Amino acid sequence: MLLLAANAGLGGGAGTIVFIILIFGLMYFMMIRPQKKQQQKHQDMMSKLQVGDKIVTIGRLHGVVDSIDEDAKTVTLDCDGIYLVFDRSAIMRVDHVEAVQPAAKEATSTSEAEATPDVKEAPDADDAQKSTDEAANKE
Structure with a gap:
């Protein structure tokens, strides 16, 4: 009986390691990978940003790109005659015109x-x- 208990303990440890690896694999495919795809999509959108594009900021402000400052990483928006300066990271969505x-x-x-x-x-x-x-x- 003592021998069976020792064998059960060794098998349980291998099962635990497989379970932990399985959990990390699921976390990668369910959380990390989609987030990386979303970040890549956002960076592609920002690289295609042009003057005249309609955008929506993270504060849900709608406007048209008036100018882009690459050095300061800012965008000037024309919101019905009011010009506002935002960081490029504040842009949520771009509608290319x-x-x-x-x-x-x-x-x-x-x-x-x-x-x-x-x-x-x-x-x-x-x-x-x-x-x-x-x-x-x-x-």
Whole structure:
């Protein structure tokens, strides 16, 4: 019996070590790895920051980037005519504004608006002519 108790003690120690290693592995995949990914994503976002981008600060202040000072690591925001200076670390979210897209949308809207009335007017004009002809035939 004494021999069985000694063997059980040795097996329990190996099981404990495996359990501890398993716990550290889970902590890495559940806590450390996602945090590193989030930090990398935030740094990528900050490196792509440009003048004219719409941003939201960690205090939920919305503004447009007016200037970026790389030496002081600050950003000047235009908030409806009020210029505020923030540390780059205070930026929570960046919405990149591309100047090409609004111009392309306006051109598409204009061409669609020009094409749409022509299509609508043609059947209306034909219908008006048909109703005039029918009225003349009935009399």
